[in-house]
Amino acid sequence: MNARAIGIDIGGTGIKGGLVDVDSGEIIGERIRVATPAGGEPEDIARVVKDVIEQLNVGEDVPVGICFPSSIRHGVTTLAANISQRWIGFEAEEFFEEQLGRNIHFVNDADAAGYAEVVYGAAKDQEGLVIMTTLGTGIGGAMIYNGVLIPNAELGHLEIDGEDAEKRAAGVIREREGLTYEEWAQRLQRYYSHVEMLFSPELFIVGGGISKSHEQFLPLLNLRTPIVPAKLLNKAGIMGAAKLAYDLAE
Numbered sequence: 357m358n359a360r361a362i363g364i365d366i367g368g369t370g371i372k373g374g375l376v377d378v379d380s381g382e383i384i385g386e387r388i389r390v391a392t393p394a395g396g397e398p399e400d401i402a403r404v405v406k407d408v409i410e411q412l413n414v415g416e417d418v419p420v421g422i423c424f425p426s427s428i429r430h431g432v433t434t435l436a437a438n439i440s441q442r443w444i445g446f447e448a449e450e451f452f453e454e455q456l457g458r459n460i461h462f463v464n465d466a467d468a469a470g471y472a473e474v475v476y477g478a479a480k481d482q483e484g485l486v487i488m489t490t491l492g493t494g495i496g497g498a499m500i501y502n503g504v505l506i507p508n509a510e511l512g513h514l515e516i517d518g519e520d521a522e523k524r525a526a527g528v529i530r531e532r533e534g535l536t537y538e539e540w541a542q543r544l545q546r547y548y549s550h551v552e553m554l555f556s557p558e559l560f561i562v563g564g565g566i567s568k569s570h571e572q573f574l575p576l577l578n579l580r581t582p583i584v585p586a587k588l589l590n591k592a593g594i595m596g597a598a599k600l601a602y603d604l605a606e
Contacts, residue, residue, distance in 0.1 A: 360384065361419040361605075362412060363598030364405055365465060368392060368425065368439060368493065371401065372590070373408040375418070376598035381476035383591060388412070396439030398446060402455040409456065420460045421601030422452060423468035423593045425496070427508040431462055435510075461601040464508060466490050466563075468596030469586070470498025471505050473561050475599055477587035484558035487511070487551065488586065492564040495522040495547075499555070505600070511551060521547050527566040537569075541576035552581050561586050 358380075364373045371390050374383040388408050393400035409420065426433040431449025436442075449462040470488035473479050479486045483502055489511060490496035497511025512522035523529070525547045530540040548560065560579070562570060563586035570585035577583060588595060 358384075359602060360414070361421060361598035361602035362409060362414065363468075363594035363596070363601070364408060364420065364422040365468070365593030365597065366392070366401060366405070366422065366424045367465070367593075368396065371404050371408060372594055373405070373412065374591075374594045374598075375412050375414060376595055378599050378602045381472065381588075381595050381599070383594065385412075387591070387594065392439075396436075396443075398440065398442060398448070398451060399455075401439075402452055405452070406456055416458050419598070419601040419605040420456070420458060421463060421468070421597030421599070422460055423463050423465040423597040424448065425465050427510055428462055428464050429508065433462075459605075461597070461604050463597055463600055464496075464498075465593050466496030466498045467505055467507050467509075468600065469496075469563055469588070469592035470500055470561070470596070471600060472588055472592040472596030473563070473586055474500045474503055476595060477592065478561050478584050479559055482559050485555060486559045486561065487555060487557045488561040488563055489551075490564040491525075491527040491562060491566045493528050494526050496564075499557075514547075514550065514554075516546060516550050521550075527564055530566075537572040538576060541573045544573065545577055545579075548577060548579055548581075548583065552579055557581055559584070563589075563592060565590070 374387040426435040495512030499506040525543040560583040
């Protein structure tokens with residue numbers, strides 16, 4: 357039997373889950389997607405996650421990783437984006453273990469996606485510091501150094517020109533303000549130049565739904581650091597959460 361783990365990706369609009377072959381990164385069988393319950397309350401989300409795991413129909417010895425849109429310290433969620441404010445300072449990992457009746461590993465969603473890109477995707481075998489950003493409702497960030505995840509890098513909340521970076525350059529801002537890709541790229545240039553100055557990474561990876569249109573804006577950026585689109589798209593959170601859970605369970 358191949359090494360396996362369950363990955364669950366909780367988002368503001370959808371909850372996705374799958375059984376992952378952690379050696380290859382491939383999802384075994386179908387990927388399940390269910391709408392996130394309105395309001396995003398912990399009890400409602402836990403109920404959906406439990407149903408998704410039951411649909412996957414695997415034994416309780418299979419590790420479970422859950423990724424979530426918040427920085428997470430010792431299993432406690434510290435932020436809430438597009439979900440209930442009850443998640444701020446919430447003992448999420450302990451709560452889910454009680455609700456699911458099994459051990460889990462709780463991780464930030466951008467961290468899970470970034471780790472998956474390093475293990476299976478665009479940054480595989482890349483040495484040094486890799487920074488992945490996800491451009492969506494906000495800007496998620498993940499930092500991995502020589503394959504080791506540095507968790508909770510809230511790079512979307514860097515202050516640039518007196519504002520949170522994501523309030524100027526997130527993917528949703530381009531749509532909301534009707535920016536052309538050229539206009540948006542000017543904001544991205546300011547953002548990535550600042551991150552580059554602070555951290556001097558070896559590689560930038562750009563994820564999020566907008567990465568499917570990477571040819572419209574990445575060539576417009578002028579950086580010293582190579583910048584490439586994510587390879588794993590919307591599977592990255594599931595794959596990274598599963599791999600992290602499996603590694604920690606060994």
